[in-house]
Amino acid sequence: MRCISRFYNAILLSGICMVLLGSCKNNQDKVYDDPYAGGKPPLGVRMSTDFPSPRLGDPGTVVTYKATGLVPYKSKLKFFINGEVAEVVAVDSVSIQVKVPENASTGIGYVTVDDKIVFGPVFRVNGKLTQDNTFKALVGSNGNISQVMPLPDGRMILIGGFNNYENKGSVKPLNRIVLVSKDGELDRSLQVGDALPTGYLNNISTLPNGKMVISGSFSTYDIHRGEVSNITVLNSNGTIDSMVVRTFLDQDTVPAFNGGVDGSIQRAFVHGSTITAAGNFNFYLQRVYGKSDYRRKRDSLVTDSVRIKSVVRFFADGSLDSSFNYNFLLHRSNDGPNGPVNDAFMQEDGKLILVGRFTRYNNESVNYIVRLNTDGSIDRTFKVGIGADNYISSLTYNEAKRKFTLSGGFTSFDGKVQNGLAILNEDGSLDPVFKGATKNNDDTYYYAKQLSNGMVLVSGYFKNYGGVHRGQLMLLDGTGALAKGYNTTGDMDGIVTGVYETKNFAGQLQLLITGSFGKFDEQPLGNISRLLVK
16 A cells, blocks of 8 residues: 555656646746836946045036036036036036036035936035044044033033943943043043943033032933932042932942932033922932831832922932922922923023923913023013924023024014024024024924024034025024035034034134034044034
8 A cells, every 4th residue: 555655646746747847838938028128228427436626626616527428418417516506517528517506515526317316426615614623533422422511621521322432432331421631532530430321411510519410311320220310419530429328227328419300301500509400300209218128127218209390409419499399288399391391591690491392381371482580480571472383492592692592393483483593682582683594394403502703503404594405504694694605514414412612722713513423524423523613
């Protein structure tokens, strides 16, 4: 039986093979249509990757790019330098000559024929804003840099979301906070230990006793893992300010600043003996030491909480200042803002200006911006009128001009068209001279700051301003127009979130820009660079 079964299996297998072979033969006899037939013939245009001649120049300069195959399309081709149309001067079999347009900026030159694009090399446009070659940070950080705090001796502390700087943290990470020279060189004298293995820092400021307050979104600093709540105090050398407490069974060394919040802090300000923080949180937190578990055999850490919405004031030891916007009957804060605070600024008199994604404060209409008295109540003398019609991303102050600059998703302020940018006088009233150009719906101005020379640096997610190509960074004049000669730099890959001004030995203005960007002006960068304003 076993032999018969094998015989029939062999016959069956032979039959299947014959069917398959017949099928393959039939398929070989068929003729199929060419799936690529009818396609457009290749354009035949080639642009060399060699540098153009000259490789840099002013607007109006005639530039020669090596290219072949352009002659048949001479009547309909267009040429662009970083998105701006350049006048074609001449075309031959081996090159194309173009005139650099008035509003050109550094970038790739490319030719278009109908809907086809052929890219060429970079042409660099001369201008009055350039990268400062004396700045010595060439690699930068591997994560965003959120703030620069200058020290009296010229050095600076950088904070953010990084764990490496200038590739000096490969073995021992440089977590979220570093000390650098005035030219960006790493200084290892700051003793931060294994700071912040997770989370990030948004803000740093100095207390009257020389200690530093850091805040952001983190629960660990050095060996104190899970013992801080998004804010803590450091000694001047970078170590955490600590104290010894009695526990139920023994004693422990803990952060001396015993206070925090349950969410992220965007800004924190020191005024007198208090620290005021604003951001996106719902509770004030404080740890209670010396407690035991329910069986009274082990130490237990208790965290006390109080309902505090988005703005809180601490005493220097971290305890809650209940004189600020607090409701004693309910044992919680008043309603506060009904949305997150994106940015804030504290005046010398202790009054606090908040901007963000909120429309009410303590259940009163404020429309994305409000100034608070020192007790946390609304200051109605701040003349912002009906405020903005949409969220505000950033608020910066120009001490020289005594004016505020706003950026965000709004299209009007106090009922007047502003297109995402506005300058306010010190009393909150709108500066009528400054008008932002009409922007596309997808454009976002994330950060804006008026410089000491009156120009306004703007960064965000945009590719065009007033009909001119600008890639995520631009300088405007006092009217809101592009500052002539200061917008020739190439595109930025990312955004700027902070600017720190200094001057060089020749008296020229230097702009240290920080944020989250990996490329600018056709150069790789690590979230930090210094620009020279000529």
